[in-house]
Amino acid sequence: MREVFQQELHEVQERLVGIAELVSASIADAVESFNKSDVTLAESVIAKDSKIDDAVNQLDELAIAILARQSPVARDLRMVVSALRISSSLERMGDMAEHIAQLARYRFPEKVVPKAIRPTFKEMGSLDVAMAIMLVDLLKTQDVKIAEKIRDEDDKVDALHLSVFETVLSESWSQGTETTVDATLASR
DSSP, rough: HHHHHHHHHHHHHHHHHHHHHHHHHHHHHHHHHHHOOOOOHHHHHHHHHHHHHHHHHHHHHHHHHHHHOOOOHHHHHHHHHHHHHHHHHHHHHHHHHHHHHHHHHHHTOOSOGGGHHHHHHHHHHHHHHHHHHHHHHHHHHHHHHHHHHHHHHHHHHHHHHHHHHHHHSTTTOOOHHHHHHHHHHHTT
16 A cells, blocks of 8 residues: 555656646747747647646646545655645746747737847746756756755846836836736736
8 A cells, every 4th residue: 555655656746747847848938939939839839738737637636636545644745735836836837838928929920029128038038948947857856956046046037027127117118008018927
């Protein structure tokens, strides 16, 4: 019985890594579609979001079944509950990638953001892709140093997000409402 339980826990971990890999690929593709106004790639990201959602739902069902059947305690309970929380965050990350791809598709063949702030978005996108890759590594290794690096990179993304807000709220910003909304939403 204990061996089956350990196999189920291992399956939860493997599925979580698999979802993180799907999300990481979606983020990379969404950033590329955004930066290059690649409508084909954008549509690919949008189509793949349901695969992420399905994988998250399957993981959640497995985790809930483990909780119901095995009544884990201590470390094992924390692992299963953490997997549920992480899967929820991964699903939101996938949704954000889909949103970025939708912006690229809606504005095609134009760029989503004006030239003046594109470098900020390119840097933000590069950081997002790097953090998604690091997250996959973190889930595989559980290395605290990777978690610290992700936190540091996230602080950089937050600073870039703030700079976008400051730019669109400045008196020198001359873009229309649609561009302002796109820039603000894309910087999330």
